[in-house]
Amino acid sequence: MKEIIMCYQGEMALKGLNRATFESVLSKSLRWRVKDLGKFQVYKAQSTMYVEPRDEEAEANMEEAYDRVSKVFGLAALSRAAVCDKNIDAIKATAEEYLGPILRNLKTFKVEAKRADKSFPLKSPELCRELGGFLLSKHPHLRVDVHHPDIVVMVEVRDYGAYVHGPKVPGAGGLPVGTSGRAITMLSGGIDSPVAAWYMARRGLALHHIHFASPPYTSQAAQDKVRDLARLIAPYTGNCVLYVVPYTTPQEYIRDNAPDVLFTVLMRRSMMRIANRIAKEIDAKALVTGESLAQVASQTLYALACTDAAQDLPVLRPLIGMDKSEITVVARKIGTFETSILPFEDCCTIFTPPHPKTKPTLAEIEAAEAAMPGLAALEEQAAADVERIRIDMRDQKQEDDLSELEDF
Template sequence: MREVIMGYQGEMSLKGLNRNQFESTMMKILRYRLKTVGRFRVYCTQSTFYMEPEEEDIDMDLAFERVSKVFGLAALSRAVVCEKDFDTICQTAEDYLGDSLHGIKTFKVEARRSDKTFPMTSPELMRELGAYLLGRHNYLRVDVKNPQFKVIVEIRDYGAYIHGPKIQGEGGLPVGTSGRALNMLSGGIDSPVAAYRMAKRGLGLDHIHFASPPYTSERAKLKVKALAQLITPYTGSTNLFVVPYTKPQEYIRDNAPDVLFTVLMRRSMMRIANIIARKQGCEALVTGESLAQVASQTVKALQCTDAAQDLPILRPLIGMDKTEIVETARHINTFETSILPYEDCCTIFTPPHPKIRPELSEILEAEAGMPGLAELEAEAAEATERIRLRITDDVEFEG
């Protein structure tokens, strides 16, 4: 039997005249994700991406796992392809899916006929194939509303494709089709989720992290690297920029009003991120901020933060509550790493009672009293370490 992977378009199919560009990007991504598994022929027709192995003994379980995390696919299935002949379809369905019909009580057959030259209509094919399978598995009964298993036959241009229920994909758009941005990766729960959500909208991402040794440890840096690595199956290969932020942070601590420290620090980080982003050709910054979650995430505080630099700041979590964010973190396998108790640059020197409604005028006045900050920020940006991260499904980090 010739097994293939089929990936079904979702939102991409609505892109009109630009659709070819999205499909071309998707095929490049799929080929890249599969190249370490084996040689595959990847092509697109009828709003479906086909991934056909060109070698024997390819691990199709691994291949399916690799492409299941690719944004842009609304659903996927593993299928076998056979001749568009009814007797062949029946035998192939039994050979490929017969074992799946053991141990269940109900099933149904679904058929889709995009090739209208096939002599049987979809209802006829469903009825006759269902009768054939019932003859082989007489303990079954048909349940068209709530079956335990579906046998699906798609009559397409190049053959009959037979598979079980489709697996839900990640949806969204192929990474890279919406530009590129720099994600502020703190090491907490929120920022990896923010990266996931923006990558889902087709945004290519690099990450930036601020480290303040000796206040933050090498283990904290390794934790952030592990988080960036964990989401590469979704975001693709990426760069992690680690900024040595100790001197700017100490300078703000020693020269600014205590109640304004957090917002002043966030503005400083944004200015440094702007420098790195422009060098990388990024068009926006991404943060994991959620409205009113902490003092620096009130409307007034965000207004002050935004005014520090001129790139768009994308906040995909702004309207989400913590339970929704945690649910997504568990889905992308970052939660357990995020909650490891290592120091976060954003939490050191935090005042006990930060101002939750700062005015931009008082922020600018405070910055005017720190003439040495700009030079320290430039030095930190210049000394930033770049770490290249490739796509992998295997990440180990012991807390």
């Protein structure tokens, strides 16, 4: 019995003349995800992508391949399916071999059929009756329930064969990573920013990340935590580079020369300028943050307006209308929550004034920056001294070689 992974398109099917471009990126992403698991063939037929094992190593790694494919954006649903010849006897035998062990432990089922190959002699209702009757003869304890079955036995008769599987499983959705361009995520180490990265990758953005470290106020453990977060979301967002900015000197300069109540907004503006510089070096077209409106003082409408004015790239904030409980649900879903809550320092929380100004004006912010003429040079030096760490979704220990990095 041969098993494959069937991947069904969703939103991509609406892309019209651009659809082939999206499908090409999706195919490349799927190949990249399973490349180290054996020999797999990835191909498309009838709006479905197939991931087919072609050697023993690939067959042995089907569980891992399925898990990786389930995290690829651009897929509305997927299923593991058994392949057989397009005749009713082969379909019956394959369904019993593939799903019989599951049916023995259930009480109800139904059969659904899709006959994409119209040359197949049985129409879909006839195929359902034939296969349903056969399975009932093999499992007399079962009964048919067309409304709320314990399992749906699916049969798809297509160009290259017949495919038997259980219910389709929802995929990651969205668009293939890379089809919407490239951006940089401000990855702080908290709960929000990894979730923001996940949401924007789901809309097709290829992402790299930037983190600001301020030793000795922040520790190596805090930096390692951020690297671990980048690793945890890499199966969704693809390979990336984590840019670690040594931010101690600019941050101390702002602390020593700026009004206390404006410190947080001035620091955010400084970070935005550095992120802008690095983004343009790698041709990233936007910055991504995990900010949520009014969650903290630096995320009021007034503060955000001042922050955005510091640089000229679009700032994407996918969490802007979400509350903390909603963000936490997604963080748990994508596996970042437990790492995000580890109690290590974050440079955004050090030197925080007890009563930051929640309604700063751009005029007073720019006046404060005019009184800090040395800040620009410190920001330039911090950007020049950035550390680059490779995050490879297929090898969580490989971090050094940036020469062959791809966004898949």
